Amino acid sequence: MLKIATEEAYSIPEIAGELEALSRIESDSLDLPLLRGVYGDRMNVFTRKMLANLLDIDLRLSDMDANGVDMHVLSLTAPGVQMFEPSQAAELAALANDRMAEVVRAHPTRFAGLASFAPQEPERAAREIERARNSLGLHGLVVNSHTNDEYLDDPKYWPILEAAEATDGAIYIHPRAPSAMLAEACRDYGMASALWGYGIEVSTHAVRMILAGVFDRFPKLKIILGHMGEGIPFWLWRMDYMYRVGVEGGRLGSKKLELTPSEYFKRNFAITTSGQENPDALAYSIKTLGEDNVMWAIDFPYQPTAPAVKFMDEAPLDTSVKARVYGENAKRIFHIVRL
Ligand code: 1WB
Ligand code: MN
DSSP states (O other): OOOEEEEEEEOOHHHHHHHHHHHTSOOOOTHHHHHIIIIIOTTSHHHHHHHHHHHOHHHHHHHHHHTTOOEEEEEEOTTTTTTSOHHHHHHHHHHHHHHHHHHHHHSTTTEEEEEOOOTTSHHHHHHHHHIIIIISOOOEEEEOSOBTTBOTTSGGGHHHHHHHHHTTOOEEEOOOSOOHHHHGGGSSTTTTSTTTHHHHHHHHHHHHHHHHTHHHHSTTOOEEEOGGGTTHHHHHHHHHHHHHHHHHTTOTTOOOOSSOHHHHHHHHEEEEOTTOOOHHHHHHHHHHHOTTSEEOOOOTTTSOHHHHHHHHHHSOOOHHHHHIIIIIHHHHHTTOOOO
């Protein structure tokens, strides 16, 4: 059975260097603890291993081979280029895409790649998306959630969504620490991390896009969410119910859409299992979203490969469903042909 892992973190030395510099500044940004954990202390064994795994393709291949993983779908790791100044961000995104395309060209059966772009300059980002999809042949797109506390429902970012839809490039919304609006409630107890903050950051992003009517405007746009859909599959019934109450009751801010929230979620989204190895959550997600809309992921190197493989191997699914989740859905959604 083809095993394609779909949320696999990657970086290049130039960006790792810039993020390391960023990790040293005095700031109360909630992304900084995350950066310090990965780049902060090169003498720390854990840090060095993490960084090596992000940068070194041979190390990555040996982990894949040891665990029988056919392919990683690479994405520039959080926070991508989104904390940089606009022109630097755009240049680094293009460089990361060039390098990623080289990795894919060198190992076309082992790697696919999601292209980065800098939302800071939406028109330029749209051109980079077109270049990445049409010239570099990268397989989709990634954005590390908010940019300067703004989300992709803001019409100023619509050139990005238009280019993504036009090139059939699915956008993986990967977490970073919560935006300013959500941050304060996550400042204590380590909550800004993948423990909680990452999930509410991305789920909020996705719900904003749905309720803004983004998918009426871009009906073929595809969004990918990790971590078993960041909780949203469990919320669909209540979202639909309260959406109707809001629209029918004329509640302030409620906006009438062509479909219900759950209908957009089933039509325009797919989810991955990254870092959420719970067989009951998997079974529920497949039942709710359909067997074509769930993909396997490891979240390498932030989570270990062996348990992610064991989770799927042992998941009580029909063979044909398991084959879709383990690889076939990724092939379709990310246009992977060299396998
Ligand atoms: C992820 C996890 C990304 C961590 C990170 O970015 C950090 C992830 C630097 O799950 O993709 C983390 O420290 O858990
Ligand atoms: Mn991740």
